[in-house]
Amino acid sequence: MFNNYREILSLPGALKFSLAGLVARMPIAVLGLGIVLFIQGVSGSYGLAGIVAAVYMIVQALAGPVIARLVDRRGQAAVMVPIVVTHLVALLMLIITVYADWWVGFIFVFAGIGGATVGSVGSLVRSRWSHVVDSPKKLQTAFSWESVADELLFVTGPVVATVLATAVWPPAGIILSMVTAGVGSMLLYIQKSTEPPPIERTTEAKGHVFSNPGIFTIIIVNVFLGVNFGAIDVIAVAFADEQGVKSLAGILLSAFALGSLIAGALYGSRNWASATHHRFGVTVSLLAIGACTMLLAQNMVSYTIILFLVGFTIAPSLIGANSVIERLAPPRRLTEAFAWLGTSLGFGVAFGSAIAGNIIDAANAKTAMLLPAGCAIIGALLALSLLKLLNPERSSHEVRLAKDRRKVRIEE
Numbered sequence: 001m002f003n004n005y006r007e008i009l010s011l012p013g014a015l016k017f018s019l020a021g022l023v024a025r026m027p028i029a030v031l032g033l034g035i036v037l038f039i040q041g042v043s044g045s046y047g048l049a050g051i052v053a054a055v056y057m058i059v060q061a062l063a064g065p066v067i068a069r070l071v072d073r074r075g076q077a078a079v080m081v082p083i084v085v086t087h088l089v090a091l092l093m094l095i096i097t098v099y100a101d102w103w104v105g106f107i108f109v110f111a112g113i114g115g116a117t118v119g120s121v122g123s124l125v126r127s128r129w130s131h132v133v134d135s136p137k138k139l140q141t142a143f144s145w146e147s148v149a150d151e152l153l154f155v156t157g158p159v160v161a162t163v164l165a166t167a168v169w170p171p172a173g174i175i176l177s178m179v180t181a182g183v184g185s186m187l188l189y190i191q192k193s194t195e196p197p198p199i200e201r202t203t204e205a206k207g208h209v210f211s212n213p214g215i216f217t218i219i220i221v222n223v224f225l226g227v228n229f230g231a232i233d234v235i236a237v238a239f240a241d242e243q244g245v246k247s248l249a250g251i252l253l254s255a256f257a258l259g260s261l262i263a264g265a266l267y268g269s270r271n272w273a274s275a276t277h278h279r280f281g282v283t284v285s286l287l288a289i290g291a292c293t294m295l296l297a298q299n300m301v302s303y304t305i306i307l308f309l310v311g312f313t314i315a316p317s318l319i320g321a322n323s324v325i326e327r328l329a330p331p332r333r334l335t336e337a338f339a340w341l342g343t344s345l346g347f348g349v350a351f352g353s354a355i356a357g358n359i360i361d362a363a364n365a366k367t368a369m370l371l372p373a374g375c376a377i378i379g380a381l382l383a384l385s386l387l388k389l390l391n392p393e394r395s396s397h398e399v400r401l402a403k404d405r406r407k408v409r410i411e412e
Helices: 003-009 014-024 027-043 046-074 076-100 104-116 121-132 136-168 172-189 213-242 246-269 276-296 300-311 314-328 331-362 370-385 397-411
Strands: none
Touching: 003 014, 003 136, 003 246, 014 121, 014 136, 014 172, 027 046, 027 076, 027 104, 027 136, 027 172, 027 213, 027 331, 046 076, 046 104, 046 121, 046 213, 046 331, 076 104, 076 121, 076 172, 121 136, 121 172, 121 314, 121 331, 136 172, 136 246, 136 314, 213 246, 213 276, 213 300, 213 314, 213 331, 213 370, 246 300, 246 314, 276 300, 276 314, 276 370, 300 314, 314 331, 331 370
16 A cells, blocks of 8 residues: 555655654744743733744745745755754744843744744755656655655644643743754755755746746645644644643644644555646645534544544645645746745744734634634635646646747747
């Protein structure tokens, strides 16, 4: 059943860079939540915690494509090593600022610097896969494997971060993120054999990748999907808190991620006959239905079960989005295209955490569940109504170039 995974992981250097990337991107699973737990644990405000986390994630989303563009031009190690060092220093200063009771503005400054220097490790790893594999089938399997790896982090990370932050020390989640980012980055960027070579600028590579209507559609849909993830992070903590078991909030998030992990593993093990963009439309529609069922949660048990089931739609949606992006983007801007995908999710996560935090402060966690449900519905409706734009036979970089060339010949 899992021969597809065995085939790609046997490629030279593949397992090594994938495992190093897994460790290096632990922050995607723990840092946003770690900031929420740290700020809320010290200040007592979910609203402030959500806003600080939103600043971190918005700046991360804005900086991600810029870093990715530099990586495409100069190489991963040359760009990322100094950026990782800056990231670790910024997070250390964030912790010091809160405990030293410095001016509150510094909290947002260092959270912003921390976000600006995270980088999109997932896009770097996926670019390595695009560099080493030799067929679309293997590439889809590789993307599925990376989505499973992401969900493995989301299964374990929130539980560990929540327990450490609530039972040991409020900034423990942030410190866990710092350690894994530092160690994983060191292991990843020393691997030169699988690092994609820097690409010189050409006329073909100019322009913004999201000028492609299909990529732009994925980006907009992902913003709405990202609201789900950001809101659910904060809602899970608040819901568990309202139930009197705040330390168990990580279990809710892990159930969500576990469902996604299982679905991602099964998705990647199959050889699908249907078009990727059609499957993407189906999975985001199922995600919208699942997000609405969260409103039925009455206690920790029912909410855990619901999140587990909703999780089954997450990895297939993200795998589909990555696969569509890979088919549509200019080859010379692939890392940047993947980073824009992360950026769109990052914006959604930021807005979701900030808005949900303020709804919780004003009302309760149950009321805040209306936010992810509504945004998931909007995302699904957009994806279905613009599904034709996601078809590589209509919107791929090569097809668009061919159309432009024909247009020029006609005009001549």
